[in-house]
Amino acid sequence: MLKEHFATLERRLAEQIAQGEDNPRKLYALEVARFGQRLYSGEHKIAWTGVLAPFELLNATGVTSCFVEFTGAMLASMGFSSTFIEESQQGGFGSDMCSYHRAILGAQRKGLIPSPNFLVATSCPCSGGMAVMEILAHSFQKPLLVLHIPQEENERNVRYLANQLEELHNFIAQEAKEPRDDAKLAQAIEHANRTRETLLELYELARHVPSPVANNDLANFAYIINLLMGTPHGTRLAQNFVDAFAKRVRAGSSGVDGEKRRLLWIQNRIQFKNPFISLLEKEYRAAIVIDEMNCVTWEKIEPQDPYMGIARRIIGNPFNGPAQRRLENLQRLARAYRVDGALNPCNWGCRQGAGARGIIGKGLNEIGVPVLNLETDCADKRNFFEGQLRTRLAAFMEMLEENAQRKGNEQR
Amino acid sequence: MIYAGIDIGSISTKVALLDEEKLLGTLVSFSGYNAEAAAKRVFEEILAQHGLRATDVAKVVATGYGRASVAFADKAITEITCHAAGAYFSDGEVRFVIDIGGQDSKAIELGEGGQVKNFLMNDKCAAGTGRFLEVMARALELDLEKFADFSLRADLPAPISNICTVFAESEVISLIAKGEKRENIIAGIHSAIAARVSAMVIRLGGASAVMMTGGVAKNAGLVSALSEKLQTTVKVSPYAQENGAIGAALLARRLLK
């Protein structure tokens, strides 16, 4: 079913693009469709992974890999997740669990998740994700490697993770029955570095006032970029957006018509179809100028010393380590992008992310950025209460409007 | 100039009229099933009471759950912003507003000038809302209006441990069966609601200069329980039920001039 879905999607998008509808978001969607095809074709070597798996290693060894939460997100965007979540609950998985995880567990029970060659679990970002990997490894009876990502960034920890990454590289080569090729990895790192540079350029353009970013432009962008890390495709997707945004900036036009408010979106977007984004744009002229997930927090990696560089990137990810580190990154983004407010979906069941809700809210309030906690479900539409969210959003936007008026009065 | 605010709630619809200097009057009526009809009815009624016509009213702001249905309103503003404005009008020292409505409860933090600084809502479950009290009143076979008096006579509030309204109702029935005094049960119910609602205030980072608005604020027993939980005297708005409508009228005056 999913194989056909991605094939149909790819065909439709390719046709639209051939007819001139080649905006960067369509090109992005086409890449997602192609990625989905590779994952579901049955003809490629595939791996299921955790969020912070080093995709360069996997791509360099010819393995198409995906972190399980993204699959959950894809199922939600296709409108299937609620069915699979129900299936997972029938299988005994409690409704308190993260809905992304329940979606994939339910899909797996229905036989709709292809059996991988192997699995790679990552201890960051969450315990729940780790548990899902274990369950999948047991269900598929396939080899599992666990990456322990230490919390603190220091040389010992980076070395420890780097050694694990080298072991992982050997593991991937063994399970994929491909020779370990360090030259290919070096080349993948070079691609990754180019992707990084293009992303920096892209996110710098997004800072412009008004921002060239329309609210759906960069939704889930970082996910697919990470999955394509180490290939030229990610750079190309990022470059498409750079070109489009640069054009908008030169023309003085904004992604959201008449941009009035600038927002930071915390953690994950709401994956299924919902009126929220359109409401922000049309009713409130509010632009999501930056997503927390869409920022570059790593330095260029030395191609001849890939494991240490990747290890540093992973350990330094703001979702790893203390909430304070994550908060500092959010504060940095809020300042850099001159946001008026932040939206935190607080996805149901998200212990690692939404768990620090108060710490993040207080920390952003301290720099004058109000936060609206949506308390919604990003993957299960049955848990999305439109009326209540509209009221909260309306009240929040009224608050931002008042703040803006006060700031305007103070500056006069 | 005259300004009007209309608060269309699930149970009652309230209206307030202001001129440039003072509150002219308020009115409370039932909502029924048609929000727009209810808004029109109370608007016309208050105008008639004051010898005014619709054309005398410069601006109208609608709030509450039915705010989007009021075609003749100049603007719809959420009840959060309106309750904040209304509370600040009653008392310029207030910093936190608690509004327990029929179907939701809110905690609002006010800034220096009475603007909304932050807010939290419980609109996902009946616990901590007026609905919770209605369910309990039915279980105790008592009018809701008598709750305050009963609870203030409690000698030992019976703890209600369930946070879910449905289970709390079973728990209350069990307490009745055990022969627990209604006074103590009601005090326990108030304590349970206060725990839930005060948690929102504490999450906002404060527990002083608190005012309660909304119809449930007339329940002195619940106000007392909240004061105890927050360890501060919770004031009650002199216009508890009409607070949202007053706030809407103030905003009509302020924002639309």
Next chain:
Amino acid sequence: MSQTTRKKLGFTCAYTPLPIIAAAGFSPYRVLPYDCSSAIGASQFLHDNLCPHIKLVLERAISANVPDELVGMVFINSCDAMRRLKDAWVLVRPQDKVIQLDLPLNFNASALSFFASELRMLAEEIGNFSGKALCEDVLLESIGEYDALAENFSLLRTALREGRLPGGAFTLQRLYNIASEAPLAQAQAEIAALLANLPNTAKKTDSPRVFLMGNVLANIDAFAFFASCGVEVIAEDLCTGSRLFPRYRLAEEEGDIFTKIAHAILTQPACARTFDNQNPCHFATRAIEMIKKSGAAAVIIQTMKFCDPYLARLPLLFESLHAENIPFLFLEGDCSLRSLGQYKTRLEAFVETIQ
């Protein structure tokens, strides 16, 4: 210096290397999740939908319901909730010395080496904090004391299984809590007194013999409650119970002392968060082994709400119990007796089905 007069370093997880804390001159103190009625203060920092264990622990910090002698905490990076607890604790009690140990998820050579260096770091840091470097002799002595405690608890568990422990699981949990909070010598004295007076024969009872498993259940009234519902808990696997004081058995291990301690901790009876790559369903397998070894007729699984490591492993555990024809009852709680009170009918019905 006896533990009675020492400053305390708090802990919240059964993987905490208590001998190192004690050897550095501190008295380990488990911050148990007392039922504070609700964790209102915790919601200022953390989401409500985190496990009640850590919320109630945080609540104790917020309400200053911790001993005056508490000067710091040793947290373990065991799960998301523990990480968030540490994040909030440093804000609530900035005066505390807070150390977080990174606990690997599985056991292999590199994890062992890593965790040994974590323990070395811990020893150095708390040694500096105490003003006196930790020396190996003192550490060995401390390990000896905790091994002696572990041995005594093993004897108590045997007595429980054989029906010879007065007060049953209630008594055992009470002693676990004493050993978690009070100075070691005090706990040992009380345990020794009990062991010296254990009856030789089992108390006769018709109650079904049940294995209790789960995560956190320190409330001793819960054990009295189980008994009042007609259940005899004869063995348990809880992180506030039998997983709490592992044996270190250093003589059997290789490497320096920290490697040996690391080995002992990484191979101690595991919580659901711990992995076994080679055996992804090890949690259920291990549970079945323990249950069969105990001779219990049935199982009560009691977990706290919102515990992701357990939530995810439960379906396979239930499947395995079904396959083995072992009757079980699943209860989800919030560390307080309040929620267990709701389960009286279920427990009594369960007893009726297994009798």
